[in-house]
Amino acid sequence: MSRLNAANLDLAQEIIGRYPVARSATIPLLHLSQEQNGYVTRDAMQQIAELVDCTAAEVYGTASFYEMFKFEPIGKFCVNICRSISCHLVGGDELVEHAEHVLGIKPGGTTADGLFTLEAVECMAACTEAPTLQVNYRHRFRVTHEDFDRLIDDLRAGRLDGEIPPHGTLARERQHIPADRAAGNVSPDTPITPAWMEAAQ
Amino acid sequence: MTTYPWAAGYVAGDRPQIVTARFQYEDSHTLERYLATGGYQGLRAALAKPAASVHDDVKGATVLGRGGAGFPAGTKWGLTPAGKFPRYLVVNGDESEPGTYKDRLLMECDPHQLIEGCLIACYAAGLSQCFLYIRGEMAVAHERVGRALNEAYAAGYVGKNILGTKFSVDIALHWGAGAYVVGEETALIESLEGKRGEPRLKPPYFPAAIGLYGQPTIVNNVETLANLPWLLRNGVEAYTAIGTQTSPGTRMVAVSGHVKRPGVFEIINGTTTFRDLLYGEEFCGGIRNGNDLKAFVPGGGSAPWFTPEQLDLPFEGRLVGAAGSMLGSGAIMVMDSTTDIPKAALSLTRFYAHESCGQCTPCREGGTWLERILSRICDGHGTTSDLDLLIEVGTSICPGDFPHASSTKLGLEATPFPYKMTTICFVGPSAYAPVHSALTLFREEFEAKIVKRTSIPVTVGH
Ligand SMILES: Cc1cc2nc3c(=O)[nH]c(=O)nc-3n(C[C@H](O)[C@H](O)[C@H](O)COP(=O)(O)O)c2cc1C
Ligand code: SF4
Numbered sequence: 001m002s003r004l005n006a007a008n009l010d011l012a013q014e015i016i017g018r019y020p021v022a023r024s025a026t027i028p029l030l031h032l033s034q035e036q037n038g039y040v041t042r043d044a045m046q047q048i049a050e051l052v053d054c055t056a057a058e059v060y061g062t063a064s065f066y067e068m069f070k071f072e073p074i075g076k077f078c079v080n081i082c083r084s085i086s087c088h089l090v091g092g093d094e095l096v097e098h099a100e101h102v103l104g105i106k107p108g109g110t111t112a113d114g115l116f117t118l119e120a121v122e123c124m125a126a127c128t129e130a131p132t133l134q135v136n137y138r139h140r141f142r143v144t145h146e147d148f149d150r151l152i153d154d155l156r157a158g159r160l161d162g163e164i165p166p167h168g169t170l171a172r173e174r175q176h177i178p179a180d181r182a183a184g185n186v187s188p189d190t191p192i193t194p195a196w197m198e199a200a201q
Numbered sequence: 202m203t204t205y206p207w208a209a210g211y212v213a214g215d216r217p218q219i220v221t222a223r224f225q226y227e228d229s230h231t232l233e234r235y236l237a238t239g240g241y242q243g244l245r246a247a248l249a250k251p252a253a254s255v256h257d258d259v260k261g262a263t264v265l266g267r268g269g270a271g272f273p274a275g276t277k278w279g280l281t282p283a284g285k286f287p288r289y290l291v292v293n294g295d296e297s298e299p300g301t302y303k304d305r306l307l308m309e310c311d312p313h314q315l316i317e318g319c320l321i322a323c324y325a326a327g328l329s330q331c332f333l334y335i336r337g338e339m340a341v342a343h344e345r346v347g348r349a350l351n352e353a354y355a356a357g358y359v360g361k362n363i364l365g366t367k368f369s370v371d372i373a374l375h376w377g378a379g380a381y382v383v384g385e386e387t388a389l390i391e392s393l394e395g396k397r398g399e400p401r402l403k404p405p406y407f408p409a410a411i412g413l414y415g416q417p418t419i420v421n422n423v424e425t426l427a428n429l430p431w432l433l434r435n436g437v438e439a440y441t442a443i444g445t446q447t448s449p450g451t452r453m454v455a456v457s458g459h460v461k462r463p464g465v466f467e468i469i470n471g472t473t474t475f476r477d478l479l480y481g482e483e484f485c486g487g488i489r490n491g492n493d494l495k496a497f498v499p500g501g502g503s504a505p506w507f508t509p510e511q512l513d514l515p516f517e518g519r520l521v522g523a524a525g526s527m528l529g530s531g532a533i534m535v536m537d538s539t540t541d542i543p544k545a546a547l548s549l550t551r552f553y554a555h556e557s558c559g560q561c562t563p564c565r566e567g568g569t570w571l572e573r574i575l576s577r578i579c580d581g582h583g584t585t586s587d588l589d590l591l592i593e594v595g596t597s598i599c600p601g602d603f604p605h606a607s608s609t610k611l612g613l614e615a616t617p618f619p620y621k622m623t624t625i626c627f628v629g630p631s632a633y634a635p636v637h638s639a640l641t642l643f644r645e646e647f648e649a650k651i652v653k654r655t656s657i658p659v660t661v662g663h
Contacts, residue, residue: 018373020330021414026395028376031337052395065397065558066378068337080338084299085502085534086457088548122381122552123502124338125296125305127457127532128210128464137340141209171343175350175374181360183369186287186329188414193286195367197252197327 002041008032011174012051018177020185022052030063035168039070067121068137075110075117077155078167079103080134083120086127095131096120098145102152115156117167135160136167202483204464208310210302210455212464214483217443219451220427221467224310230345232352235313241358243430247321248366255325255433262432262440263449265470267303268293268384268422269501269529271518278326280409281417287329288417290322291393291408292426294335294342295377295384299502299552300532302465303453304423308335308342311427312349316359316372318426321433323370326419330371332393337377347374381556385626386420387412388558399558400626424453424531445471448517452531454478459492459537460485468516475499476512479535492537496642500529502549503631505604505618506638522618525604542646546639547575553632563598564629570594571632583651591640595633598623603637611642 004012012032016025026048033044040063042056049056063069081087081096096107099118103111107120126132129141133148140151154160165172186192203213208224223229223238235241247255260275281288292315296304307315319331335342350372353359361369375393382388383398390413392398412418428450432440441449448471455465456478462485468478478484479494488494496506505526507514514520518528536545554568571594574587595603599620607615622630640647 018371021394023395024332024375024393027337027378027392031376031378054395058396062395062397066337066380068379083548084552085498085545085548086300088545089458089534089536089540122555123297123299123301125302125336126210127300127302127534128455129302130457130463134338137338139209139341170337170340170376171347173344173347173351175347177360177371177373178354181354181357183330183361183371185371186289188287188416191286192329193284194327194329195369196324 002033002037002043003047004033004036004044008036014176016051018185020187023054025052026054026059026062027066030059030069031170034069035170038166038168039073073114074167076115076166077135077164078117078119078137080119080121080124080137082122082124082126082130082132084123086123087130087132090130092131095133095143095145095148098148102149116152135164137170138164208306210463210465211306211310212462212466212484214466216467216469216483217451218467219431219440219443220307220311220314220424220453223314224306229310230312230349232313232349232356235311239434240313240430241317243433244317244320244324244358245364246433247324248364248368252325252327255321258432258437259325259429261437263447264425264428264432264440265448265518266422267424267452267531269298271528274322274421274425277409277421278322278419280407281326281419282410285417286327288327288419289413290319290326290328290331291386291389291413291418291420292319292331292333292423293384293386293389293420294333294339294423295389296336296423296530297381297384298530298532299549300455300457300498300534301501301530302455302457303531305336305339305342306465307423307427307453308339309345312346313353314427314430315346315423316349316353318429319372320359320363320370321429322419322421322426324368328370328419330373332373332375332413334375334377334389334393337379343374343376350374380558381552382558382626382628385628388626389420390418397558399560402625444469445517447471447519452516454516454531454533456485456533456535458497458535459489459540460487460535461489462486471517472515474513474515475507475533478516478533479512485535488535488537490537492539495536495538495540496542496638497536498532498534498635500527501532502534502552503627503634504529505606505634506642507606508608508642510608510610511606523615525606525615525617527618541579542639542643543575543579543650546635547572547579549635550575550632553628557628557632561624561629564624564632567594567598567629568632571636575636578647578650581650581653583647585648585651587651588640588644588647591636595637598629598633603633605638605641608642613641
C-alpha cells in the first residue's frame with residue numbers, strides 16, 4: 001500500500017513531465033507519497049528512485065534534509081508553533097508551553113489518540129501576526145491561549161475538516177499544464193536560441 | 202490606514218502602490234479581478250517591443266533585488282554568457298528569514314502579478330523555462346499560485362505562443378519541503394535538482410553563468426518580479442519618480458515585535474525613515490504600552506542591530522550599510538525596554554545554528570557553540586570567560602572587525618557592512634550577528650545574568 005496507487009502514479013508521471021531532468025521531481029513526489037500515506041515509507045522512496053532515475057539512497061538523502069518529510073506516522077493534525085524572534089518577543093515560547101500542557105506532549109510528540117503532533121518550529125512568514133501557529137501548514141494568527149484551546153476543540157470535533165485536510169495533503173488544488181498549451185521542457189542539452197530572441201541576434 | 206481580513210498583516214495607506222494595489226479586493230487572486238485591474242497589460246507592452254528594449258527598461262529603472270542582497274535585477278540578467286542557451290528562471294519563493302513577511306502575501310493575494318513578472322523576465326532575458334519555487338510550509342500560496350497558473354494557461358498567457366507571438370515559456374510550480382538555507386540561491390538550485398539543499402561555493406561560478414542543470418540561470422525574489430508588470434505598464438519614468446535615484450520605487454517592509462500596530466507596509470523606497478515606520482501614525486504608531494525603544498533589527502534576523510540612535514536613517518541600502526547593518530529582506534523587529542536581550546539574541550542564534558546545512562565547520566560547530574554558550578548564560582550557568590568565548594567562536598566564523606552600529610552612549614563609532622567570512626554562505630555569520638550586536642551594545646545585560654547566576658560553574662571542560 002505504501003507505493004503510489006494508480007491515480008497517484010499518473011499524477012507522478014504528470015509532475016515528472018514538467019521538468020527537463022526527472023530527478024527535479026524528487027521533492028514533489030515525496031510530498032505526493034506523504035499525502036497518500038501520511039508519511040514517507042521505504043517502499044515509496046524506492047519507487048520514487050525508479051521514477052526519477054536515481055538510487056533509493058539518494059532519495060533518502062534528499063528526503064532526510066527537509067523537515068516536512070516524516071518517516072513514521074504522525075498525528076492527523078501537525079500543530080507547528082513558531083518560536084523565532086518575532087513570536088518569541090510576544091509570547092511564542094509561552095504558547096508552546098501552553099500547548100504542551102493542553103495536549104500533554106512535548107514538541108516532537110504525538111497524542112495517544114493519534115490526532116495531534118506538536119512541533120516548535122522556526123519563522124513561518126507571518127511575523128506581524130505573532131504569535132503564530134500552523135495546523136497542517138495552514139496559518140492561525142495572533143493566537144491567545146484561549147484561541148488555542150478553542151482550536152484544539154474544533155479540530156477534535158471535526159469542525160475544521162473542510163478547511164484543514166489531514167496531514168500530508170499540502171495543496172488541494174494542483175497545477176495541470178494542458179497538453180495543447182504546453183511550451184514543452186527545454187533540455188539543458190539543446191542549445192537553441194529562443195525563437196523570440198532570434199530576431200535580435 | 203486600512204486593513205483587509207484576507208490579507209492578514211497588510212496595512213494600506215495614502216502612499217503609492219506598485220505591488221499591493223490589488224490587496225484591497227477579496228478576489229485579488231483571480232484572473233477575472235486581475236484582468237479588470239490592468240492585469241497582463243505589462244506583458245502586452247513588453248511583447249510589443251524587442252526583448253532587449255524590455256531589458257533596458259528594467260536596467261533603466263534600477264529595480265533592486267528584494268531577496269536580501271539588493272543587486273539590480275537588470276544588471277544580473279546581463280551577466281549570462283552571451284549566446285549561451287538554454288537559460289532558466291528560478292523564482293525564489295522560499296521566504297523564511299526571521300521577521301520577513303511579504304512574499305507569502307504577494308503569492309497568496311496577487312499570484313497573477315507574480316506570473317506576469319516571471320513572463321516579462323523570461324522574455325527580456327531570453328529564459329526558456331521558469332520554475333516557481335514556493336516554500337513547502339505555504340499551503341495556501343501553493344493553492345493560489347497553482348490555480349492562477351491553470352487560469353493563465355487556459356487563457357493563453359502562459360505556455361506556447363503566448364498571446365499569439367513567438368514567445369513560448371512554461372512555468373512549473375515547484376514545492377519546497379522545509380529548510381531555511383534553501384533560500385540561498387545556489388542551495389535553491391540544488392534543491393530544485395532534487396538534491397539536499399546545500400549551497401554551492403561561489404565565486405567562481407554564479408548561477409547566471411552556471412546554475413540549474415549547469416546552465417545560465419537567473420534567480421529572482423518574488424517581490425522583485427512582482428514589480429515588473431507595473432514597470433512595463435507605466436514606464437521607467439513613472440517608476441523612478443517614486444523613491445530615490447539609488448533606491449527607486451517602493452519596498453515591502455514587515456515591522457514586528459513590540460510596536461503598537463505591527464504590520465506589512467509598502468513604503469516609498471530610500472526616503473522613509475525607521476522613525477517614520479516605528480512611530481508614524483500611518484505605520485506602527487509607537488512602541489507598545491508607551492514603553493521606550495531598546496533596539497531594533499533593521500533587515501531580517503541576520504542583520505546587526507540598531508538602537509534609537511539610528512532611528513532617523515532612511516530605508517536606503519548604502520546608508521544603512523555605512524551605519525553598520527543591512528536592509529536585507531525588509532524585516533524590522535522591534536524590542537522595547539522590557540526585552541531580555543541575551544534571550545532575544547539566543548532566539549536568533551538558535552535559528553541559524555539549527556538551520557546550518559553542516560558543510561562548513563565554522564558554521565556547523567561555531568553556530569552550535571554560540572547557541573550552547575548563550576543558553577547556559579540565559580539559564581544562569583554562565584561565566585565571565587563565556588563572553589570572551591562567544592567573541593572567539595564568532596571570530597572563527599567572521600575574522601576581523603564585525604559590523605555594528607555607532608553609540609554615543611558607549612563612545613562607539615560604526616563599523617560598516619560587510620564582514621569577512623570563513624564559510625560558504627551567510628548562515629554561519631548570521632548566527633554570530635545577533636551575538637555580536639547584543640554583546641557590543643548591551644554587554645551589561647550578559648554580565649548581570651552571570652553575576653546573578655543560579656549555580657556554581659563546574660570547570661571540568663564542557
Ligand atoms: C541563507 C540565505 C537565505 C536566503 N533566503 C532567501 C529567501 O528566502 N528568499 C529570497 O528571495 N532570497 C533569499 N536569499 C537571497 C538569495 O540568495 C538571492 O540573493 C535572491 O533570491 C536573489 O533575488 P533578488 O536578486 O531578486 O533579490 C537568501 C540568502 C541566503 C544567504
Ligand atoms: S555557512 Fe552554514 S549553512 Fe552555509 S553552506 Fe556553510 S554550513 Fe551550510
